[in-house]
Amino acid sequence: MEIGLNHYLVLSTILFSIGLIGVMRRKNLLMLFFATEILLNSVNISFAAISHYNGDLTGQMFAFFVIAIAASEVAVGLGLLILWHKRHNNIDLDSMSTMRG
């Protein structure tokens, strides 16, 4: 039984939904970052799979740039997270409602 494009799509859907669950359920910001990583990875898989089954390199190109962005995002995110932690001594999402209207 041949592995077709649908298998990869199903896989990336599952990963995406796990990532989404993580994002929504987590209160701890760090854990939330992990979940966003999962989201990005699941998208990468589908890019790679589509580029493979479609014989087109664009998918992989896009995956590269996704990885680049993810890296920079994590860098900046963690910096901010540390600052927040220094000020409030916890990185709980609920405490971050000072910007409330």
Place this chain on the structure above:
Amino acid sequence: MEMFLYIALFAPLVGSMFAALFSAKPKTLIAGIIPSALLFVSFIASSILLVYVLQTGSSIHVEMMTWMATGELYIPFGFVVDQVSVTMMMVVTLVSTVVHVYAIGYMSHDKSFNRFFAWLSAFVFSMMILVMSDNFAGLFIGWEGVGLCSWGLIGFWYHKESATWAANEAFIMNRIADLGMLIGIFLIYWNTGTLQYDEAFAAMPALETDVLTWMGIFLFIGAMGKSAQFPLHTWLADAMEGPTPVSALIHAATMVTAGVYLIVRASPLYDLIPNVGLFIASLGAFVALFAASMALVNRDMKRIIAYSTLSQLGYMFAAAGLGAYWVALFHLMAHAFFKALLFLGAGNVMHAMKDELDPFKMGGLKKVMKGTFIMMTVASVALAGIFPLAGFFSKDLILEVAFIDNHYIIYSVLLFTAALTAFYSFRLVALIFHGEERYKLFGIDPHEAYKFMLVAMSPLLLLAVIAGVFKMTYFEMVTQVLPATEYHIDSPIVYWIITIGTQLLVGAAIFYAYKKYTSRDIKVPDGTSAMEKSFGYKLLSNQYYIPYIYEEFVAKPYGKISAFFWSEIDQKIIDASVDGIAKAFYNTGENTREMHSGNLSTMLKWMVAGTVGMLSLAVVFGLAARHSDGVASILSAIGVK
């Protein structure tokens, strides 16, 4: 002549106004005398009018002022004095003068003496309007005015719960009939374009019969309520709560006869629709029998007389139904005299027995109350229809009418009722005046009423005896307006058999009642005797359970339904739904407040929910656009290619 018409009409009103001025003050005699005097003046004016109408044979028609005038409708305050209304005026003014004078004595120890005369004269005024008006709307004014005054007078002793309840019941039951009357008036207006008697009756033959039948039926419904015919009769018995002069005037002579007057006045209409007449006659016969049966067993003196009035009304409707209008009017006149006399006599007895009404608790009063005894016996004899007295001429005439038009069922019912009438009226007289003085057991010492009250009653006594004499003169006068059909049986033998037969039957009934109720061993029945337990007795004494049925299946459910309407429908459904809308707005505001409450995770959730919503819409429209071009056109209109 117009001057006399206005005097006859407005004298009672002036009397009533005068008495009303003193209504709050304690008893002042002039508040009683002035209205009676004014009523006497009105009686004189009516008799002058009678003489005028008799001689010239023409009617007086006068229009005082316009009442309602919009569009095609034009109703004036017009009054007509023709043969029919003059007879009624005579009856009304005579009986009310007698009752007014009698009431001065009867109500002498009552603290709201003045108010009584205000109401009584107001009643006579509205009765005069009813009788003298020349159009249906004026008739309706009198109709409702009479209902209002009977409400005031029945509920006169308003501290008594039963009196006020009876007053309300009478008023509401009359209103039910008045609705029928109102619809009849509308029918007449929209079909004949006017409400004046002469114009309306002139335009009626042109209409087709079923419209006329409906008119006849609706007007008869109005008459039925006012004259307490079958379905709407329970209020008459309860109306005995009022003072006796009220019962004498209103529930014997004037108000209850208003229904008969309406049928007589609308004779041109009822001539066009004989089958409605037949229905009226048969209903009248039924009511005669029905009321007489109830009177047989009743143990309340005034209710017995009330039922006898009801049964005599049945007679009048039977005569009017068969087309013999002048006979009905004649019986109405005669009946008014001797029934008022009977009631006033009963009033004297009630006063003497300290308001005790049960005839079984009296007995042998003839020794003490000589005058009242004579008057009540003569009245009962007249009621029974023994030869020389008024009853014979009027009631037996009705029997003849029924016999000639060969309505044998009606004839036999009326004949049997005549016997019953004789029986219960003499049961009453025997129980009260003859036999052993049972009142001694209760320690009451009766005394005769005031002299002037007996004198006041004497004109009625006189008329009860000699009313028969006027029959011929009355006949020529009235038949100028009403259809003049002579009623006498062609073969003399049959005629004699009939008259002698009825006399004998009535005599036998009287003798039997006399023998049964003057024997020594009459005791106050305490519900133990076999007769009282019998089903028939129970049925009759509870008036065929009709008041119970009305109470159970009309009054109570009405109360329950209205309570249900209020608490359920008004509060819970309509009001709640209005408040519900308001709450809905409030709650949506409340719930969506959390959306921007600053908590990042909830906001995240709402964001994801939003994207999901948008995406699903995109998918749905995407698919829809492919299948139906309509949707595609909409999308393209919005700018989504």
Place this chain on the structure above:
Amino acid sequence: MLDNILSILIFFPALAAILGFVVDKNSIRTYGVAVATIEFALSLLLWFFFDNSASGMQFMEHIALVPVFGINYIVGVDGISLFIIILAAFFTMIGIASLTDTKNVKNMIITLLFLQMTMVGVFASLDAIVFYVFWELSLVPMLYIIGAWGGPLRIYASVKFFLYTFAGSLVMLVGILVMAYLYYQTTGQWSFAILDWHRLVLPENYQLWLFVAFFFGFAIKVPMFPFHTWLPYAHGQAPTIGSVILAAILLKMGTYAFVRFSLPMFPDASVYFMFPIAILAIIMIIYTAMVAYAQKDIKQLVAYSSVSHMGVIILGTFALNIEGISGSIFLMIAHGVVSGALFFLVGVIYDRRNTKLMSEFGGLAHVMPRFATIFGIMIMASVGMPLTINFVGEFLSLLGFYQQSHILTIIAGIAIIVGAIYMLSAYKKMFFGKVTKEENKNLPDVNKRELIALVPLVIITIWLGIYPKPVLGPISNSVESLVSLMHEKAVTKEAKARIPNPSTLIIRTTAQEAY
């Protein structure tokens, strides 16, 4: 002075009210009575100079407000609106005269004068926008009267009253704007004048939609059956003067508006909706009468009774013939007088015992005979006894509607029966029987100040009952022109048949003429 008497009538109370702020507390009552009496005298002057035979608008005034859109201040009075204006002036006068000493009487009198301005404004204005402005303004003083001087639940009652009526009138505003646009579309220039709108002939489906829009605004104000639940609360919580003015005048705005707007502008729609509205009116009559019978509180009973009477008015209005409409307008005035008097009487008894529960009273006839007689006369008037003012109205309305449909009138006729039932049982509970409660023993009878209000009302009730011609004459003239206008304008065949053509009827003014 004569040709702009209407503007004086409208704005004089408002100016007086503003001046009222200056007047100090203890002489405000005399000031109020003086202003109201002047106002009433002016309205009598208006009646005196009113030409009874003419059926068109009189004392017209025309000032351009927003000429671009054709909104201008047009006021005028004809037979239909004349007597309600006089009634409004009369009730404000006797209301202020018999005002019991409530807290801060000054504000009460000023609010009442403002209310009077809006009332007269509504009935006199002949421009849709001016009419709408006064229609909404009349809610504001009423809101304060109920809200500030009301009973325990007053906030809820006043807010509900305000919002409910306001929501309805917003729908009406939409109707007005659409109507103006249609007018612009057909004639090319903007106008909000009602008289121009009367001449505009609309196709039937437009008429239906516009009728519905106006219906919502008016039905809530009348109040018609499903929208009536605000009235018992408003009456229950309003002070005596508040519920008197509310019952006497404010309820009439709805029915007057039906006659002024819906009937002439949308004759076909009125015919089309005649039967549904008639059925609604019948439900209104019988249902609220039965609910009134179930009431424990005398004021609620009178409130529901006035809804029942409004049902008869609506029935008369939608009889679409001269007798019916003039009957309903007369009944408006009659109901104003009678229910105003009834609310006064309830106020009198409330001031003495400050409870409105009928079970609290019993055998009052012994203690307060004069009060009992006046209450009795008013009960008989509201039940529709002939020779009282109500009978003329009810008789004509039912007579009018009988032409349209026999069965519905018979059912509607039950009104006189159920009316008698709840009124008489209430009278029996309060006045007859023995004096059971201790406090009822020595209640003072009606005092002089209350008599000032009640005696004129009793006189009017009986006088107009016996001789309604001075009021009924002008009304039937204007109604005649209204019905002929409707007859010409009617587009559909069925409407032409239903609405009679007055020119063919033989109008009789004296009996002799007829023979």
Place this chain on the structure above:
Amino acid sequence: MFEAIAFYLFSFLTISMFYITVTTSQALYALTALAAGMIFISAFFFILGADFLGAVQIMVYSGAVMALYAFGMMFFDTTREVKEKQGNRFVIVGLSLVAAVLIVVIFAAPIVTDNITALYPITEGVGNTQDIGMVLFTKYLVPFEVAAVMLLVAMISGIILAGKKMDLSLTLMDEDEIKEMKKEEENKKVLL
């Protein structure tokens, strides 16, 4: 045949690893599970023939990003239990599933029904890295340079943000020291 087995093995492993990162309450377990997950994803890239991508994934993602997280974690007190507010799970799970399905359906639908033509066809016979190199430095040169600049900016900001007061670590200080440090900060601000 092998490819299928590999695919199923690795997909099972990836899903379980990511599931652990999402549901665990211990921060360290989550970090390690995430790193392992990254590795298995790179395995997928190799299966799909995107060798260069797999290598980059391992180096950049699981290497650099995970390292960054590890260093970052040192600042936070990862010992404490991470308590979660249990919103109603059904909404979250349902919502995410639907979102995932929708996104894939929308983006993949045109591809699955293959009416898309390849923009830059893979040339057979030549190594994947060479192929990517050719495309990367001809067509995607500008985005490549921009990405480079972006990474630079991210690095500098990371340093500055995390650089302040590197010496004291809140986790080791007790309550009053933190308070005193805060007061000192307050009056410092006042001075400015």
